[in-house]
Amino acid sequence: MSTETERKVGSLLGSSLGASPANGSSSTYPQESSQSSSAVKVIKPVSKEIDSAKEKLSLELKQKQDELRASNGVKEIRSFREKLPAFKAKAEFLKAVAENQVLVISGETGCGKTTQLPQYILEEEISALRGGSCSIICTQPRRISAISVAARVSSERGEPLGGSVGYQIRLESKRSALTRLLFCTTGVLLRQLVQDPNLTGVTHLLVDEIHERGMNEDFLLIILRDLLPRRPDLRLILMSATINADLFSKYFGNAPTIHIPGFTFPVVDFFLEDVLEKSRYKIQPESDNMQGSSRRGRRRRDQESKKDPLTELFEDIDIDSHYRNYSASTRMSLEAWSSSQLDLGLVEASIEYICRSEGDGAILVFLTGWDEISKLLDKIKGNRLLGDQSKFLVLPLHGSMPTINQREIFDRPPPNKRKIVLATNIAESSITIDDVVYVIDCGKAKETSYDALNKLACLLPSWISKASAHQRRGRAGRVQPGVCYKLYPKVIHDAMLQYQLPEILRTPLQELCLHVKSLQLGAVGSFLAKALQPPDSLSVQNAIELLKTIGALDDTEELTPLGRHLCTLPMDPNIGKMLLIGSIFQCLGPALTIAAGLAHRDPFVLPIDRKHEADAAKRSFAGDSCSDHIALVKAFQGYKEAKRTRSDRSFCWDNFLSPVTLRMMEEMREQFRDLLTDIGFVDRSKTADAYDQYSHDLEMVSAVLCAGLYPKVVQCKRRGKRTAFYTKEDGKVDIHPASVNAGVHLFPLPYMVYSEKVKTTGIYVRDSTNISDYALLLFGGNLVPSQNGDGIEMLGGYLHFSASRSVLELIRKLRVELDKLLNRKIEDPTLDMSAEGKGVVSAVVELLHSY
DNA sequence: GAGCACTGC
Numbered sequence: 091m092s093t094e095t096e097r098k099v100g101s102l103l104g105s106s107l108g109a110s111p112a113n114g115s116s117s118t119y120p121q122e123s124s125q126s127s128s129a130v131k132v133i134k135p136v137s138k139e140i141d142s143a144k145e146k147l148s149l150e151l152k153q154k155q156d157e158l159r160a161s162n163g164v165k166e167i168r169s170f171r172e173k174l175p176a177f178k179a180k181a182e183f184l185k186a187v188a189e190n191q192v193l194v195i196s197g198e199t200g201c202g203k204t205t206q207l208p209q210y211i212l213e214e215e216i217s218a219l220r221g222g223s224c225s226i227i228c229t230q231p232r233r234i235s236a237i238s239v240a241a242r243v244s245s246e247r248g249e250p251l252g253g254s255v256g257y258q259i260r261l262e263s264k265r266s267a268l269t270r271l272l273f274c275t276t277g278v279l280l281r282q283l284v285q286d287p288n289l290t291g292v293t294h295l296l297v298d299e300i301h302e303r304g305m306n307e308d309f310l311l312i313i314l315r316d317l318l319p320r321r322p323d324l325r326l327i328l329m330s331a332t333i334n335a336d337l338f339s340k341y342f343g344n345a346p347t348i349h350i351p352g353f354t355f356p357v358v359d360f361f362l363e364d365v366l367e368k369s370r371y372k373i374q375p376e377s378d379n380m381q382g383s384s385r386r387g388r389r390r391r392d393q394e395s396k397k398d399p400l401t402e403l404f405e406d407i408d409i410d411s412h413y414r415n416y417s418a419s420t421r422m423s424l425e426a427w428s429s430s431q432l433d434l435g436l437v438e439a440s441i442e443y444i445c446r447s448e449g450d451g452a453i454l455v456f457l458t459g460w461d462e463i464s465k466l467l468d469k470i471k472g473n474r475l476l477g478d479q480s481k482f483l484v485l486p487l488h489g490s491m492p493t494i495n496q497r498e499i500f501d502r503p504p505p506n507k508r509k510i511v512l513a514t515n516i517a518e519s520s521i522t523i524d525d526v527v528y529v530i531d532c533g534k535a536k537e538t539s540y541d542a543l544n545k546l547a548c549l550l551p552s553w554i555s556k557a558s559a560h561q562r563r564g565r566a567g568r569v570q571p572g573v574c575y576k577l578y579p580k581v582i583h584d585a586m587l588q589y590q591l592p593e594i595l596r597t598p599l600q601e602l603c604l605h606v607k608s609l610q611l612g613a614v615g616s617f618l619a620k621a622l623q624p625p626d627s628l629s630v631q632n633a634i635e636l637l638k639t640i641g642a643l644d645d646t647e648e649l650t651p652l653g654r655h656l657c658t659l660p661m662d663p664n665i666g667k668m669l670l671i672g673s674i675f676q677c678l679g680p681a682l683t684i685a686a687g688l689a690h691r692d693p694f695v696l697p698i699d700r701k702h703e704a705d706a707a708k709r710s711f712a713g714d715s716c717s718d719h720i721a722l723v724k725a726f727q728g729y730k731e732a733k734r735t736r737s738d739r740s741f742c743w744d745n746f747l748s749p750v751t752l753r754m755m756e757e758m759r760e761q762f763r764d765l766l767t768d769i770g771f772v773d774r775s776k777t778a779d780a781y782d783q784y785s786h787d788l789e790m791v792s793a794v795l796c797a798g799l800y801p802k803v804v805q806c807k808r809r810g811k812r813t814a815f816y817t818k819e820d821g822k823v824d825i826h827p828a829s830v831n832a833g834v835h836l837f838p839l840p841y842m843v844y845s846e847k848v849k850t851t852g853i854y855v856r857d858s859t860n861i862s863d864y865a866l867l868l869f870g871g872n873l874v875p876s877q878n879g880d881g882i883e884m885l886g887g888y889l890h891f892s893a894s895r896s897v898l899e900l901i902r903k904l905r906v907e908l909d910k911l912l913n914r915k916i917e918d919p920t921l922d923m924s925a926e927g928k929g930v931v932s933a934v935v936e937l938l939h940s941y
Numbered sequence: 942g943a944g945c946a947c948t949g950c
Contacts, residue, residue: 514946
């Protein structure tokens with residue numbers, strides 16, 4: 091810091107000291123009253139008028155339903171509905187609903203459970219003249235399914251969507267006062283529970299797809315089990331796609347179970363050994379120049395550190411005796427087969443075999459990721475048979491590839507042209523391609539896991555579960571009998587886990603823990619211990635520790651005022667804090683954009699053939715900011731400007747941006763702005779620019795990022811002509827190659843903040859912004875004087891700052907004033923920062939610019 | 942030098 095800066099900051103700070111009230115009791119927070127969160131009073135139908143209105147509605151609904159039933163259009167649909175397997179179980183189902191508070195349904199694909207069961211309840215209630223007072227909710231894990239199921243059900247009833255049947259998902263709903271059956275995402279229901287913990291008025295709740303074991307669904311089940319005794323009139327129906335519904339039944343005190351068989355066309359399975367026989371493909375043994383280390387080798391287990399149990403199981407088999415009925419060539423291939431590396435030649439040979447020897451129909455190949463899809467695509471292009479573009483339409487399908495929104499994935503190709511889709515897990519449940527007849531399954535998927543010991547999120551390829559394999563296989567039998575080629579031995583299939591580990595055991599829990607607090611469900615640890623499969627207490631402890639570090643929970647694990655604000659923001663608590671600080675420091679626009687991008691999805695897409703251009707486009711948005719977050723802000727700004735001139739389509743195309751994601755981000759920004767308004771941080775009467783005074787100030791935006799993302803800090807240490815990166819928890823880490831900071835050798839500033847760090851082939855920081863030590867000193871963690879008195883420490887002594895005594899003293903003073911101001915603002919969001927905090931804010935700005 | 946997938950009053 092120059093003496094000039096020191097003088098300026100000192101004088102600005104001096105002026106602010108007088109402006110702040112003498113008693114800035116920033117450390118004591120007002121106590122939360124136990125009633126404070128039930129601000130929304132639920133209006134209960136007590137008066138006679140309301141009762142009679144309901145009776146009238148019940149009559150109307152019944153008349154309308156009877157009329158519709160008699161009409162011709164619905165008659166046709168009715169005969170279709172009566173052919174569904176669910177129809178046979180209708181009477182049993184309705185009887186069980188009437189007699190039990192909780193019911194578990196296991197229904198296989200194609201049985202019609204999702205569209206029929208909620209509808210049966212609705213029809214039954216309307217027929218019994220309870221239509222006016224019933225309220226049926228059916229949750230779905232995904233937005234698309236909530237919409238499409240609601241649309242299907244209302245059309246089966248011959249009604250417009252939003253009548254008696256509606257849907258509600260984030261930022262979008264079609265429902266009315268008449269809606270009696272609502273399909274919503276599980277997340278929407280969880281938010282609803284914050285306002286109305288008793289689900290007042292809801293008569294029937296159906297929770298669909300619980301076998302997927304998503305975090306929201308598992309969380310909801312804990313809440314519901316506690317709620318049922320308080321709501322004896324509420325009926326709960328759990329719907330699972332797999333026969334094994336025991337787990338859920340037991341969890342709810344041995345609730346009765348009804349099984350509904352499914353209907354799909356038969357699918358024939360072939361395993362690796364059969365595929366080798368049929369295709370005559372020869373797997374090449376690992377050549378010695380691969381150093382024999384990382385890749386493979388049967389019975390070379392002792393040379394390798396760790397192998398998964400399924401691979402070990404296979405390697406313990408004596409190939410010649412176990413596969414004695416197979417050809418010598420197949421046995422040799424099985425001997426050479428590696429479970430750790432997918433043999434793309436084998437995939438290619440399988441596709442070729444289908445194209446030569448089998449009938450018409452699309453082929454769907456399940457792979458693990460971008461890299462495999464890309465390499466296989468190249469291989470197919472060079473293939474003599476498959477490379478013929480007049481006969482084959484080969485399409486990659488991956489969440490961050492632009493093809494994801496193209497119609498041709500779903501459309502039937504012209505006659506004599508075969509569609510071949512190379513997909514990730516996205517085609518397992520999110521995207522359905524109807525005309526698939528052949529599935530090729532590599533047996534693996536990239537899966538997130540959470541290493542609580544090292545506080546590290548991982549994303550590694552692993553064997554899928556039997557349930558997943560079944561689901562993938564089923565993709566072949568939607569329109570006619572199909573075939574599934576599994577590129578792994580039957581022995582491995584038989585040893586696969588029945589189900590994937592539930593998400594609650596695979597994910598960092600800070601957001602969930604905050605949610606538990608906001609629902610006033612008691613101590614986080616003991617509440618989550620009631621889960622179907624409770625998370626490791628160390629994971630819970632890590633999450634609580636983080637929430638304490640960022641100031642969302644106090645020492646007694648109670649919500650602080652900051653924590654209460656964060657509960658209202660539907661995003662990771664670090665990102666929520668960034669948004670709040672951004673609004674306080676008048677960087678609202680960028681904060682909204684960054685929050686929307688990080689909370690939803692990166693809008694940058696990666697086309698398979700132009701990834702270097704895509705990389706360059708992202709870097710040009712970042713300019714010399716050394717920030718992925720700034721790149722995001724600039725890209726969004728560019729999109730908004732292009733929209734004004736109606737050139738957004740070409741802008742997105744030219745800059746490798748996803749228009750769908752950007753539109754979603756626009757809507758999310760509005761939602762966030764509204765939420766900030768609700769909690770007082772944004773005043774609607776002020777103009778938009780009132781909160782954007784520093785939005786173009788890179789140093790301020792970086793400081794806001796630091797305030798939000800702390801303690802996710804990376805140290806940049808110069809090593810000769812390069813920079814090496816370190817974190818407290820992991821030691822050396824790498825910048826993710828997709829980051830604008832990848833490959834940059836020297837950085838102007840000594841630290842980075844990031845929002846996501848993940849272990850794949852190494853430990854990568856996915857997004858980063860280069861920040862100064864002043865940003866950290868002012869907006870990072872608590873400042874602790876060094877033991878030897880010559881500096882300041884942070885992050886448990888991991889970060890050390892040294893400077894002259896007078897500078898350190900000045901920073902310490904400024905920090906005290908800044909914390910006071912922030913605490914006052916957070917306790918009372920209506921506090922006028924521009925008046926009350928003028929001196930402190932000016933001093934902060936001055937210091938941040940003193941580089 | 943590398944990228945599973947969802948989702949939120």
